[in-house]
Amino acid sequence: MPSKSPAQIFLEKADKKANSSSGWFASSTSKFEEAGDLYQQAANSFKIDKLFKEAGDAFAREAECREKCKETNDAANAWWNAAKAYKRGYPDLAIQALTQTITHYTQGGRFRQAADREKEIAQIYLQEQNDLRRACESYERAGDWYAQEDAVATSNACFKDAADLHADLEEYGAAIARYEQVADHSLGSALTKYSVKDYWLKSLLCALAMQDTVTAKRNLTRYGSLDTTFPSTREAKFVSALIEAVEQGDDEAYTAAVVEFDQVTKLDNWKTAILLKIKRGITGDMKLT
Template sequence: MPTKSPAETLLEKANKKASSSAGWFSSSSSKFEEAGDLFQQAANSFKIDKLFREAGDAFSREAECREKCKEANEASNAWWNAAKAYKRGYPDLAIQALTQTITLLTQSGRFRQAADREKEVAQIYRQELSDIRKACESLVRAGDWYAQEDATATANACFKDAADIHAELEEYPQAIARYEQVADHSLTSALTKYSVKEYWLRASLCALAMKDTITAKRNMTKYSSQDTTFSSTREAKFIKGLIDAIESGDHEMFTGTVVEFDQVVKLDNWKTAILLKIKRGIQDEPGIL
């Protein structure tokens, strides 16, 4: 018979303690408190052995014990520890554990921490599970919580990432609304004002991806009235050049405008992808745009 590892021995003790009946002189809450401590020790021992699924399961059992003792903070920490263990190869379970943490944090009014955890959920959806729609929903939720806790810069970063995803999903009106929301916030501070032209550029590319040069031009006028320096920026001139090329159905002019801009401001993957979509739109309907 194989000998039990220290982690397995602790887990057995924890299970025994959790399922024992409370004696005359001990309350059920002290029973679950002790069981919780044992589950935590077992979980840490499993981590030492690099058995992350088992560690996550033990932390989850600890969390349930903490909840039975009405220890919300300890329970939310235990769920978070479970999530960190599950992150090592069990993304679905990590999201379940983080969701438990978030519920406890919001119930106790700790929205800043809840937003941090929700951002982790978004990261797992995006990187591990390739579910960008779910990632987008989590980013918006995190952004709303950061905003209500006055963490404006962090909220904006979430909303900007959400806007990028909306555009990837070809939900262009939602993307434009998010970029404009972030730009409006950024205009209020001298520290962030410089980044406004980037958000407006992205919003304008979304309008062009919708094959809507009228909205793109109307938005450019609106942006220039919000910030009088915008119309002289490289970004504004780039959009104007793209609109001219699209309206005249001129592929070469479109490509030339993109190459010229790229030589000065390197295009990232997001912009490259959307510009290819826009260019295909000209090829689909030559002379119409």
């Protein structure tokens, strides 16, 4: 029979320690502390062997031992280590472990760290599971926590990602509200002011995706009053041309405006997708709302 790996040996010792009855004088706390240390050693050995599911499981067992000893920081850390192992091919388990980590952080008032982990959950939902709805919810939760901790730039980045996802889900009203929120926060700083015209452009495209030229025109005017340089930007002129083409039902003028803008400012995937949706509205490939 094959010899046991070091990881297996640590795991068996840990199980034995965790399940042993405490003697007359030993406290159960010390028993779980020792078991936790052994699970951690087992987990690290499994990682060396590239057995990531087993490593994650061992870290999770470590976390449970730390919880029994009321070592909440160590428990949070162990859950996070479990999540990092599970990320190598076990997204559902990674999300569960990160959720446990977050519970410890929020109970301890460590909202900045909770936000970091919540953002990781959003990325797993998005990249591994293509679950836009849940990714969006996690980005918004992370954004709220960053905002509480005055991490404004990081909060804005999360809300912007949430806005993009709302638009992908065709929840254009929610997307517009988020883009405007991020733009408002960015207007106040010289460092972030340059990005505002892009948020407003996206917001205006969302209005056009709803075939709502009235809201698009009203918002275009309002954004110009918030920043007097906006009406002279390529973004604002681009949207004006699009609004006119949509109102006229002029497919060719619309396409010409898009091509002209793209030649100078390369359109990313998000903008390309929403511009196609707007165009389908003009050509009648979708029912007008």
